[in-house]
Amino acid sequence: MQFDSWSAFIAMGGYGVYVWSAFFVTFFCIGLLALEAVWRRTKLRDEAKKQQARQQRIEKAKRES
Amino acid sequence: MWRWLHPYAKSEATFALNQKILPWFLIPGLLLTAVGLVWGLAYAPPDYQQGESYRIIFVHVPAAIWSMGFYVSMAIAGLIALVWQIRTAELAVLAIAPVGAALTFISLFTGAVWGQPMWGTWWVWDARLTSQLILLFLYLGVMALYVAFEDERAGGKAASILALVGVINIPIIHYSVYWWNTLHQQSTITKVITRFESPSIAPEMLWPLVVNIFAFMGLAAALVIMRLNNELLRREIHRPWAQKVLNSGDKENSNAV
Secondary structure (H helix, E strand, O other): OOOOOEEEEEEHOOHHHHHHHHHHHHHHHHHHHHHHHHHHHHHHHHHHHHHHHHHHHHHHHHHHH | OHHHHHHHHHHHHHHHHHHHHHHHHHHHHHHHHHHHHHHHHHOOOOOOEEEEHHHHHHHHHHHHHHHHHHHHHHHHHOOOOOOOHHHHHHHHHHHHHHHHHHHHHHHHHHHHHHHHOOOOOOOOOOEEEEEEEEHHHHHHHHHHHHHOOOOOOHHHHHHHHHHHHHHHHHHHHHHHHHHHHOOOOOOOOOHHHHOOOOOOOOOHHHHHHHHHHHHHHHHHHHHHHHHHHHHHHHOOOOHHHHHHHHHHOOOOOOHHH
């Protein structure tokens, strides 16, 4: 461990703003891409469900007519 | 080899392979990121000149290396899409571009917040920084071209051509620090490969950096795989295999290969 205390770790020898903003932006971007991928999959799942329901409605209408 | 590769032109085969290899990138990526972060931020020694500010290297260098690495992989996918007319390769271009753009943006941003305390400026128009900015524009151009056409195949073709032409920028980025007088320093790690020189960095700093380089590769590859799978499902949403995958809540589609 290179730092004596948490405050020294946060301060980063006076470069805290630079170091922490670099790490924050990096993992914010990566996290955003990961969230987008998961969100996209949920959307696709909803879309598939909608299409299947529509297909079933069409088939039901065909049978009843 | 072609007999082995050819089934992967079929979407469900690629999807099944992707599902199988995803954990092999995601889990090591997450573990190495945790190790690399703690090692780089807390345990690596401070630099004798730059003090603690140099710790930005642990995100700056991996992002910069893979911004170029993923560009080359995107261009290879574009070449395959153009030569063999394989649509899955076009989708791979679309899957890689935003991840590469994010890596390029990260390298530029972390470089700026490193440059401000060390060089006294956020930005200079030197050859390294400018060519890296052009890389970002190439990625954005590929993404924009893909969606710029009414017909998705035409967009995929145009994006593949731009990806392929843009490869010329990769050696320019790498050698910019040798060909021109740049404020940016010369190569520290990649010269092991391109110049057969040993890395000019103390081993106590090199090892956490190597961990982070592999961590970023794992994370970025996992993101590409997740994105490619989404694109495959989007394109084939009417097909039974895609419906089955989407209904089953993503259990492995193992009987496709």
